[in-house]
Amino acid sequence: MHDKPDETVGALIEEFLTARATRKPSPHTLAAYRRDLTTVAELVAADGDTTPLPLDRLAVGALSPKVMRAAFARFAAPRAAASVHRAWSTWNSFFTFLVAEGVVPGNPMPAVGRPRTPLPRPKPLRGEDTPEELLAAVARAEGRQRDPWPERDLAVLALALCAGLRLSELLALRVSSVAGRDGERRVDVAGKGGRPRTVPIEDAVDRVLTGYLDSRRLRFGARSVRPDAAFLVDRQGEALRRGGLQYLVESCYRRAGIGDRVPRGARLHALRHTFATRLAEDGASAAEIMRLLGHASLASSQTYIEVTAGQQRAAVAANRTNRALSGLAPPR
DSSP: OOOOTTSBHHHHHHHHHHHHHTTOOOHHHHHHHHHHHHHHHHHHHHTTOSSOOOTTTOBGGGOOHHHHHHHHHHHHTTSOHHHHHHHHHHHHHHHHHHHHTTSSSSOOGGGSOOOOOOOOOOOOOSSTTHHHHHHHHHHSOOTTSSSOOHHHHHHHHHHHHHHOOOHHHHHHOBGGGEEOOTTOOEEEEEOGGGOEEEEEOOHHHHHHHHHHHHHHHHHHOGGGGOTTSBSSBOTTSOBOOHHHHHHHHHHHHHHHTOGGGSOTTOTTHHHHHHHHHHHHHTTOOHHHHHHHHTOSSHHHHHHHHHHHHHHHHHHHHTOHHHHHHHTTSOOO
16 A cells, blocks of 8 residues: 555544554543644645635645645744644654555655753652651541541552652552562553553552552442452542542642642642652662653653752752851862
8 A cells, every 4th residue: 555645634633543542542642632633734724715625625645844844833833832842743653654554655744843842840749748748647537528538548649659650540550450479569550652661669558558448348349449440449439530530639738738839730740750859869860760650761760860969969058068168268
């Protein structure tokens, strides 16, 4: 099968999304793919006209390097560099798929410029003892809660703070995901981009997770903890969803009174960043952090090392002896 320029962009986008679905991306990720593809395709279809061509009539042969550059220029004008970079990557994957399927002879995206985006800086919880305060507060059942379940809430925090799991990874956990012999317990994680990984857990974390499952068995019966069941459930015993998990973590912050120590834009992710930052502070290498967090590149993990180095320098600078010495040292 070779070069089919008459195939429509609308139909091919659906084929691509169907192919991607086998990798089990989150609904959020799949929606982002669709949005990036259709938004840029609609810019191509419009091409300055007031009545744009429907995507089910736009031929893929029209997507030349020149056309894609013009469409991305219009797409980029009102958007942040990170959004443009993400859309570029989506279209690059789309064309790679089309080349593999023999629909087009080549990928035009290398001819389309994309912005260089710096790696996001880690946003751990602020305050030296904040993680410990959070865990201690959540472990206490409060009367103000209608149906307190501290065992479940503590399990969520333990998996994020002591295993570094993402939101989507927490939701994907099964009861059987926590496995291994005593002293070698682990969490088997369905990672981002379909990359599985294993994160070892210490005895304290294992006891928290076991205590949660025991409390769940008391609430909903033994069938609720069968191996293929979702690991995290709501107060009705149903699998937790994205919004429910986000609300749970927010409520934990409120109960601990640490809302002002959570970086903006990194609510649940701040727990994962805290895990990684403490690994770096305690001497873990970028390669070890990369494996534990499931990063696709070493560069992402290196940011935690760099941040920690800056914190160490700031701590040294705060030493009062430095100030005393500054008056004695000869000027340069």
